[in-house]
Amino acid sequence: MARTTGPPVYGETGLAPDHLTDLASRIEPTGDRSPIPVRTPITDDEIGTVPSCTAADVERVAERARAAQSSWAETPIETRAAVLERFGDLVSDRRTELLDIVQLETGKARHHALEEVLDVPLTCSYYAANGPAILADADRSGAIPFVADASVTYDPVGVVGVISPWNYPLTLAMTDAVPALLAGNAVVCKPDERTPFIALALASLLEEAGLPDGLFQVVTGDGPTVGSALIDAVEYVAFTGGTETGRTVAEQAGRNLIGCSLELGGKNPMVVLEDADVETAARGAVKGAFTNAGQLCLAPERIYVHEDRYEPFLDAFVGATRKLSLGLEFAYGPDVGSLIDGDHLELVEAYVEGAVDDGASLLSGGRHRPDVGPFCYEPTILTDVDPDSRIACEETFGPVVSVYPVAETSEAIERANDTPYGLNASVWTEDRARGRRVADEIDCGTVCINDPYTVGWAAVDAPMGGFGDSGLGRRHGPEGLRRYVDARTIATSRIGPFDAPPGVSPGWFAAFMTGLTTLQRRLVRWLP
Structure with missing residues (x-):
């Protein structure tokens, strides 16, 4: 760096x-x-x-x-x-x-x-x-x-x-x-x-x-x-x-x-299918995982890559990550800035150190950089992460991402959905129609295809929000x-109270209303 x-x-x-x-x-x-x-x-x-x-x-x-x-x-x-x-x-x-x-x-x-x-x-x-x-x-x-x-x-x-x-x-x-x-x-x-x-x-x-x-x-x-x-x-x-x-x-x-x-919060998945362009997917992973030093609720923290693309993707992703510059200029220069404070730095460090102690492999980053700034931390890529470990299950909210190989698309979908969170996900493929089909099976409020989060967030006419532990309600759109x-309904009758008119027996009125309701239901089904 x-x-x-x-x-x-x-x-x-x-x-x-x-x-x-x-x-x-x-x-x-x-x-x-x-x-x-x-x-x-x-x-x-x-x-x-x-x-x-x-x-x-x-x-x-x-x-x-x-x-x-x-x-x-x-x-x-x-x-x-x-x-x-x-x-x-x-x-x-x-x-x-x-x-x-x-x-x-x-x-x-x-x-x-x-x-x-x-x-x-x-x-x-x-x-x-x-x-x-x-x-x-x-x-x-x-x-x-x-x-x-x-x-x-x-x-x-x-x-x-x-x-x-x-x-x-x-x-x-x-x-x-x-x-x-x-x-x-x-x-x-x-x-x-x-x-x-x-x-x-x-x-x-x-x-x-x-x-x-x-x-x-x-x-x-x-x-x-x-x-x-x-x-x-x-x-x-x-x-x-x-x-x-x-x-x-x-x-x-x-x-x-x-x-x-x-x-x-979110523990967002990124799914790379076997037909994905690995250079494009790696570029998207860098953008998604390390924007704002990973302090982004939409950032991917779990990347599932089809085994046919796993090694080429890792090579491209690690190579691009190691080229990132870390700095604190008030200018368009550095690629990645600082974490917010010392407490958050300690939390991110603890997640990474715990993962490595549990057997994870550190492919890039994993170091505090006080020479750059008091709370700067290098963009970090992990593999061989225990899927039941703390870092695999909890939101890290830092420049840290774990990469996993998967044998089938169905496995990637299953693992992407194996979380109480459901905020944002992305699918990477050269077949956009297939990407949409996979997106339909991922339990997140927003799923982006061939982009980590920007195309979803910037679509301000479309709602954004989370499933499960990722929240309630929607912003945008x-x-x-x-x-x-508050919605107020104002309803008006042209005939006065909806009740049997004077002189009409309740039984006759009940039969009339039943027939009218049946006709109305049929019209609703038949009319466009």
Whole structure:
């Protein structure tokens, strides 16, 4: 791995500590609060502080959001869409500053940060263009044709809580917030305490785009205090994070009888069929497994390769991996950046060391690189991994992937599905029709063919979410918008109450309604 050195910590735009302090001043806790130090993984230095908010702070912010939401809900959806389209434009225009902040907070490579910045304008444009039609009043079939009708209208739920993670702090906050705002809700965002400044920068851009005051607010603090208080203060919660925390969020949301969507962990499989091009598949494995130093919920951590392609694939994959550069520049240079902090580094190291102790073979990587950065770890490829070992079953969430040979496609599918998770998978083949057939048999919310994750994530018109322990609900597409509204049915009778008219015997009316219902059922089956 080549070591690369970069420009000053504060990036291409010359971010100064005062700028981060100005962003933190957007948070207005009630009274003095202990500061939370925010450290950069690039040097492990403190770059600023944010307030440690309390449950009372969260309640006050939610009340302010609720007061602003009522007039926003009455604003025409086309006007709301225009605000969000302008916000998308601003994110694109200010991408250099946003890239610097994302890199400063996460330590990821710049081209991986760019994926976040590109995603938000696409999401804004999709919902601005399609949201009005998705949420338009809709006529539905009435109880009896020509006698009754029905229509559906959609109301915003109120205040939405967005609890966003540290690994993709820009896109995973905005992907949930943008459709919530378009639907007429207010949003209170609780970013991870390690990456608060990008959420605050986005709040500033939303304000500049014309979003009325109070509709998007940020609260900072630890999860058990601020996250729990937020769930108690809102009408819906969108959470992205670990599976065990997700269970806690779902339990609390259930007690409060509010809706929730949860994107949780994954132990994602990649299936390489015997007709796959090994160079293409290896390139996809590098992209999928080592983007953001593997700190990606969609990353493949298990690769199943048909035995006819196993050795050529390994040669190509290991060769490409060893060419990757590890570094921390604020420029498009290094291929792989840093892990988020020391605790996560220790966890990744423990997974790899445990696997090797259990007999796994280390083909590439497997080393901490403090010469590059305090938390940098080399992209790592393992083989001969015990399928029942910890690293084979648990999400590593680092630049570590295990490769296994399989004799048949059916074996690959069976092993891909041998997990409680079901977030993302990929299938590699030169026969795309066959790839689709295999994809239909893999139990994941998204399956990509000849791409590790990008074609699925970037298909913003299609829903994304997990099966099993990977979560509940969906983001993106119409499903990602309708989660934030309550549907109301308005039904009208043209003849008054549906009951026997005066003077008509109940028996005659019962026979008439039975015949009418039978005819109606037949028409439903016959008519297109």
